[in-house]
Amino acid sequence: MAHPAAPSQLEDHLVWGFLHTFLQFGLIHSAVDGPEGQWFVQIGADGRIHHLTDTQDAFDFVLDILEIIHEGQEEDGQ
Numbered sequence: 232m233a234h235p236a237a238p239s240q241l242e243d244h245l246v247w248g249f250l251h252t253f254l255q256f257g258l259i260h261s262a263v264d265g266p267e268g269q270w271f272v273q274i275g276a277d278g279r280i281h282h283l284t285d286t287q288d289a290f291d292f293v294l295d296i297l298e299i300i301h302e303g304q305e306e307d308g309q
Contacts, residue, residue, distance in 0.1 A: 243268055246289040253296060 243264065250262040250272065261273045270283040272292065283289040 240268070240286075242286045242290075246270065246286065246293060249293045249296075250289075258296060258300075 247264060253259045254262060259272055259274050260276050263271045265271055268286040270289045272281045272283060283292050
């Protein structure tokens with residue numbers, strides 16, 4: 232899925248913004264927002280689907296990805 236639909240709550244908009252950016256840069260394969268703040272994210276085309284059960288779980292997932300990016304930049308000397 233190239234473009235997930237924008238959710239209605241502010242917190243979910245923030246998560247959606249990050250996930251949409253991750254999609255655009257190829258950091259994740261797909262992301263779909265579900266009911267009541269749930270998310271379904273697939274990192275690779277053949278990878279498992281991560282079920283993020285609420286907005287806090289989704290925030291934690293986003294922060295984990297940002298930490299991986301940060302660590303990669305430190306290794307590259309950026």
